[in-house]
Amino acid sequence: MAEPRTNESMEKIVSLCKRRGFIFQSSEIYGGINGFWDYGPLGAELKRNVKELWWRSMTQDRGDVAGLEATIIMHPKVWEASGHTSTFSDPMVDCLLTKKRFRADQIEPQSGVVFHFCDAVEAAAAISNANETIHSLPDGEQKEALLGGVQKAVQLLRNALKVPRDKVVQPMELVGAFINKYGRRGRSLERSFSVLVASETDSARAERVAQQFYEQQELIAPIPRLAKREPVKNSKGFNPEEGPGKGAELTPPRLFNLMFKTYVGPVESEENIAYLRPETAQAIFAQFKTVLEVSRQKVPFGICQIGKAFRNEINPRNFTFRSREFEQMELEFFIRPDEVVQAIYGRVASAGEVANLEPRTTNNQQPTTPDTTAWGWEAWHKYWVEQRIRWYENIGLPRSTLVEYWQQPEELAHYARATVDILFKFPFSKRDDQGELTGEELEGIAARSDFDLSQHQRFSGKPMGVFDEELKVAWAKLDETTKKDLWRRYHDARLKYLTKSGVPAEQAARDATADADGLAKGQYIPHVIEPSAGVDRLLLALICHAYSEDQAPDEKGKPETRVVMRFHPRVAPIKVAIFPLLKNRPELVRKAGEVRELLRPHMTVFYDEVGAIGRRYRRQDEAGTPFGVTIDFDTLGEKGPELKDTVTLRDRDSMKQERVRIGDLLPLLLEKVR
Ligand code: ATP
Numbered sequence: 165m166a167e168p169r170t171n172e173s174m175e176k177i178v179s180l181c182k183r184r185g186f187i188f189q190s191s192e193i194y195g196g197i198n199g200f201w202d203y204g205p206l207g208a209e210l211k212r213n214v215k216e217l218w219w220r221s222m223t224q225d226r227g228d229v230a231g232l233e234a235t236i237i238m239h240p241k242v243w244e245a246s247g248h249t250s251t252f253s254d255p256m257v258d259c260l261l262t263k264k265r266f267r268a269d270q271i272e273p274q275s276g277v278v279f280h281f282c283d284a285v286e287a288a289a290a291i292s293n294a295n296e297t298i299h300s301l302p303d304g305e306q307k308e309a310l311l312g313g314v315q316k317a318v319q320l321l322r323n324a325l326k327v328p329r330d331k332v333v334q335p336m337e338l339v340g341a342f343i344n345k346y347g348r349r350g351r352s353l354e355r356s357f358s359v360l361v362a363s364e365t366d367s368a369r370a371e372r373v374a375q376q377f378y379e380q381q382e383l384i385a386p387i388p389r390l391a392k393r394e395p396v397k398n399s400k401g402f403n404p405e406e407g408p409g410k411g412a413e414l415t416p417p418r419l420f421n422l423m424f425k426t427y428v429g430p431v432e433s434e435e436n437i438a439y440l441r442p443e444t445a446q447a448i449f450a451q452f453k454t455v456l457e458v459s460r461q462k463v464p465f466g467i468c469q470i471g472k473a474f475r476n477e478i479n480p481r482n483f484t485f486r487s488r489e490f491e492q493m494e495l496e497f498f499i500r501p502d503e504v505v506q507a508i509y510g511r512v513a514s515a516g517e518v519a520n521l522e523p524r525t526t527n528n529q530q531p532t533t534p535d536t537t538a539w540g541w542e543a544w545h546k547y548w549v550e551q552r553i554r555w556y557e558n559i560g561l562p563r564s565t566l567v568e569y570w571q572q573p574e575e576l577a578h579y580a581r582a583t584v585d586i587l588f589k590f591p592f593s594k595r596d597d598q599g600e601l602t603g604e605e606l607e608g609i610a611a612r613s614d615f616d617l618s619q620h621q622r623f624s625g626k627p628m629g630v631f632d633e634e635l636k637v638a639w640a641k642l643d644e645t646t647k648k649d650l651w652r653r654y655h656d657a658r659l660k661y662l663t664k665s666g667v668p669a670e671q672a673a674r675d676a677t678a679d680a681d682g683l684a685k686g687q688y689i690p691h692v693i694e695p696s697a698g699v700d701r702l703l704l705a706l707i708c709h710a711y712s713e714d715q716a717p718d719e720k721g722k723p724e725t726r727v728v729m730r731f732h733p734r735v736a737p738i739k740v741a742i743f744p745l746l747k748n749r750p751e752l753v754r755k756a757g758e759v760r761e762l763l764r765p766h767m768t769v770f771y772d773e774v775g776a777i778g779r780r781y782r783r784q785d786e787a788g789t790p791f792g793v794t795i796d797f798d799t800l801g802e803k804g805p806e807l808k809d810t811v812t813l814r815d816r817d818s819m820k821q822e823r824v825r826i827g828d829l830l831p832l833l834l835e836k837v838r
Pocket of ligand 1: 477488491492607696
């Protein structure tokens with residue numbers, strides 16, 4: 165169970181998801197809609213479990229995070245402040261032949277030979293043009309070449325006019341037939357087009373692809389004219405996908421904003437434009453002050469939210485991995501800037517001090533939360549990375565299936581101090597030079613400085629800072645040199661932010677000074693650490709990791725392949741299945757009903773009395789149900805009083821069965837599924 169699953173093909177997983185009702189295409193009866201997915205009965209339960217576990221661990225199990233449930237459509241200024249209106253775009257390119265759209269930055273570079281065509285002429289025009297000059301030419305190479313060209317054009321034109329193979333027709337007769345049909349002698353088009361093929365010897369393929377392109381430009385039986393050919397290395401300018409468009413030229417990249425637009429109210433005008441949120445985080449920033457007041461929290465504290473997000477992805481792919489509608493689970497954890505921590509505690513704890521996060525035990529063995537005194541952004545960031553990885557482990561994704569990827573300085577957003585992506589090794593992930601799966605992003609954990617709150621302060625004109633009594637008291641006691649040093653550091657960071665955000669120099673200098681002066685009054689804008697996870701990607705990871713096949717004996721004892729979804733009992737959609745051994749024995753059915761009612765208020769239970777018991781087990785194995793309870797004749801006490809009111813409890817993974825008293829079932833199962 166510990167090793168990442170790599171060999172199961174995605175097809176098997178996708179087909180199981182559909183067959184068993186985990187996930188299927190949205191609007192399937194109309195052919196589906198690209199990038200949108202529905203969760204069936206099992207998928208919906210799985211999703212609820214994941215969200216509930218996240219919510220519990222983020223808010224209910226800790227005292228310093230409050231929850232929020234904000235709207236999907238917000239004031240459009242929110243997206244101006246966050247930068248989404250101006251910069252939330254991906255570069256897109258289109259294949260000139262198939263019109264298929266790609267994200268320019270995701271195209272695999274290709275090498276080979278590029279055939280550049282400069283224009284094309286219809287075969288009919290080529291024949292009549294040649295006919296006019298051919299007689300005036302003396303015999304020789306030029307005439308030979310022209311005759312060769314005519315032959316080729318004749319063949320193309322015969323195909324286009326569907327002339328039977330054995331019918332003899334003179335070239336100019338073909339041209340006549342063409343004129344009759346299309347009312348013209350043929351035309352030419354000056355439009356360049358290039359094709360990348362593997363080598364020089366693929367010229368025929370290059371020409372075929374170009375021909376298709378010119379046909380789309382409404383030329384009939386076109387003959388593309390080659391301008392030049394040249395070798396290229398690592399080009400991203402050509403369609404990379406196998407199939408008819410392979411090698412066709414792509415358009416230059418254009419920026420495409422990923423936000424879905426709509427109008428609020430009955431009038432479809434500029435001023436009524438609104439957006440479906442592309443992330444849940446911004447509502448948290450916009451409501452920061454309100455939540456702070458009503459929850460009576462103090463920095464450091466967090467606000468979290470689970471909800472739908474929408475991105476008009478250029479190329480949705482890999483099943484639900486990149487969808488256009490998805491859910492996010494986001495936490496914004498607000499912390500004191502390092503200068504404030506330094507002022508209060510006289511030091512800033514290093515990230516190294518977070519190295520051992522095991523809950524410490526006190527004398528009476530009660531675990532305590534770590535001592536976070538003096539933690540600066542580095543320590544908090546490290547803490548959240550570790551917390552999140554532990555959470556994944558806790559719901560059944562071992563550390564060995566995850567990758568902790570620290571973004572390189574050049575990859576970071578300009579306001580981010582550090583970002584760690586938690587990747588999962590999906591079966592479709594790329595492999596590195598050693599053949600190891602490199603993984604795809606499940607969650608990003610970013611130290612975002614005070615950028616977001618500062619932006620909303622500037623755009624809304626409402627203060628986003630906090631008052632911190634401890635800072636005010638501590639500041640008053642600092643010596644002058646320390647005050648000056650901390651003032652300067654805070655001032656410079658604010659000035660950098662303001663200048664980068666385009667605030668005019670004089671204004672920026674004034675604001676930065678006022679912000680730094682605020683420290684003495686106990687005021688500052690909190691910094692933030694943001695763990696931002698995708699629910700759908702996580703579900704896909706759980707499904708990929710759970711999928712397994714093994715051998716188990718069938719009814720007659722012959723080994724057969726068993727598909728098992730090895731979900732951790734905490735996330736499993738159904739926790740326990742109840743089976744009366746035979747459905748035509750009312751005593752068994754009644755007893756099974758009693759067991760079902762005993763467990764149902766506490767967990768998801770599935771009752772199944774149809775078919776042989778072995779087949780019923782298999783169905784639940786595929787659904788990922790970790791426990792099966794069978795009520796048989798022993799339960800009724802038919803084989804002796806000692807087994808009366810006991811049932812068989814079957815473990816999905818080991819297939820082991822044990823006898824358990826009905827009275828012990830509930831506590832035993834609760835311990836395993838919680
Ligand atoms: P990517 O680089 O893969 O597009 P991102 O870095 O833009 O992702 P974030 O903006 O950091 O993603 O969003 C946080 C999380 O939301 C991601 O880690 C991912 O789990 C989820 N997410 C983002 N885009 C999508 C999508 N199109 N479909 C499903 N989940 C998504």
